[in-house]
Amino acid sequence: MKYVVKLYFECDGIVDKPDVIGAIFGQTENLFGEEFDLRELQDKGRLGRISVDMDTKGGKSKGIIEIPSNLDRIETALIASMVESVEKIGPYNAKFELREIQDIRAEKLKKIIDRAKEILTNWSKEKTLDIKEVLNEISNAVKIGEISEYGPERLPAGPDVLTDPNLIIVEGRADIINLLRYGYRNTVAVEGASGKIPESVVELSKQKRTVIAFLDGDHGGDLILKELLNANTKIDFVARAPVGREVEELTGKEITKALSNMMPLTQYLKRQQETQTTEALLRQAPAEENAQMATTTVTTIVQPKEVQIQIPASAIEEIKKLPGTLEGIMFDENWNPIEKIQVRDIIPKLEAAEENKVAYIIFDGVITQRLLELASEKKVKLLVGVRIGGITKSLDNVKILTISDILTSY
Template sequence: MPQSGIVKYHVKLSYEVDGLVERADIIGAIFGQTEGLLGPEMNLNELQRVSKVGRIEVNAKSTSNTTSGDALIPMSTDIDTCALIAAGIESIDKVGPFDCKFKLEAIDDVRAAKKDDIVRRAKEIKQKWATKTVSEGESMLNDVHQGDAKKLSTYGPSKLTCSSGLADSNWVILVEGRADVINLLRAGYDNVLAIEGAKIDESIKELCNSKDTVVAFLDGDRSGGFILKELKSLVNLDYALQADTGVEVEELTPQRIDEILRPIADEIKQGKPAPQLKSEDDKPIAEMAAKVFPNLNETLEAIALDGDQNEIFKVPISEVVSKLSSQSGIKYLLLDGIITQRLLEGAKNAGVECVIGHRVAKLSNSEGMTLKTFGDLGVS
């Protein structure tokens, strides 16, 4: 087929001739006996001239008195023209003086075959280069990991994992494990020490006594709560923080870590005194929160109480703001989640005096409200 022709279909036919003939006889019969049959524009010679039909290939196999074989006609026409040409060739009944019979075996869409080849090749390319990319990606991650690992050190006789900047910092962040230390390093915090177990090592107490500010930053699960209780019984904590509910510190993004720790870091940088976790004024609130907490923790719900600590409603956190707009007489609002600006505004409009949650977001216009975390109150 000329360069300008693009093969779309392969018309495949078989034939049988009751006599001995040559390949040239078969080709001659195909051209000669279809000429004028379908109109001048459908003659095979004309279709070849305009690059609609390519070179016809014929295979022949002879016995003692018969000839059989197959013919392949490459075409760049539409499927209708292919069908007409195939039907015209099937009508041939003579090759020279001998009777013959042509039969259409198939019309193959060459483009479909090409598509299959393209897909197959694409899979090979993907496998080769995806493997290379994954390998390079793992190498890059390893480089990052090694970079963080170089900033790791150990502390005390138990060789607890810590970041290398711990000794020079005036405050310390206590986390649960080595992976937490590495994750905080990625977020830019290099004053971190891993507790590495629920049993608090004596060297941790010594370190905390030497620091101006001690921050606990533990996983947002029940295990993190247990460790926090143990810490509070042995170490004077200035801040008690937990990751989002159900999330481990090592799973937090650097951005989320910074959102949680940045307010504390800024206060320490500005020389503001650390807040007291629990005062005598907080004792009634702490006792109330301690009663509610077991039935609230890890439920993703909020509980509203009146001044006598009677329950007004208990709803999912997602519904609490809309619920507040239709209620009155609420004094305390306790929630298994974060105290957000939107929730704060809803509580103020409802006349709520005290809101208690796991954590307090960066808020504005909180004057006149008592905002506490369960950690502040020694409840977890």
């Protein structure tokens, strides 16, 4: 958030905090259209949670209201003015008065500058580290994360491979080293498997509560999984590096994302089978049709029924660019882009659109109940957002997914 709007209020009666917040929402609704509806702005992350600090005395209520804002200066000033216009809380007359709009960034910069001055002042007073102490500290850190060996095959492993109730199985020594770098110590490598999974890994997997196969994002990863299953290795989840990448080269964030997107083994195998079926159909089509049918199959698990959506590779490339932009794209029936728009403009644009004109909407925002119902009215087939908000009622004619669902499948 960039700003905090602080207002003082007085009320000629005793009220509770929910009454104050309800009055703000109710008496500002549709003053400046849906674009400045406070609930919509909160759903989109443009306004934060409204906080109320109040007390009652002499039969009256008074206190301070704080509204965090990620809008620009003009829009934030308009929000402050809207809240000042509130005249009643419940049945009682009330008065709201702006005290200040705090620029959080300015406060942060001031703290940074003050801290920099403090660091500079104390710099000369700091004890110069002895080079031997530095070398000893580095040496001890390396020993803590030192790679170990497991089983008669002397397989590369993390130091907690025996003690941790969970296990991560990877392909090689370089994968173990990279995972150790980011704190993953319950690991063992099959060393390429060479057509046969070491028996010690098979037996170890049966002793663990949860076993994750963390594989490279290439054909080699597919082969390792096949060999693990052929050897009757216990596998609960499958995690994959991004397509064309190897576990040994991933950053800490990429490792965390890959593991958070892991799938139960049965679901993963089902997804693979569906993908292979699609690829077989593509191979049977003429070359010209192959170019048009280069798609990915996404199976949504948030709907009452599983529905397969075909998304062209050209659209996937556009979707990859959306996270972090606060933008969205509207597509027609044939996945041709209609318009790229700001997330906050999606609802008004969709309201103005003709029925059946927009078939798919992908955007860097939250799918809300209101957007879902509007999409249903306009015959939109698919909504894809960063996350799904408080959906209280699903609609069969509109499918909803997250961007991560699509990118993970692709």
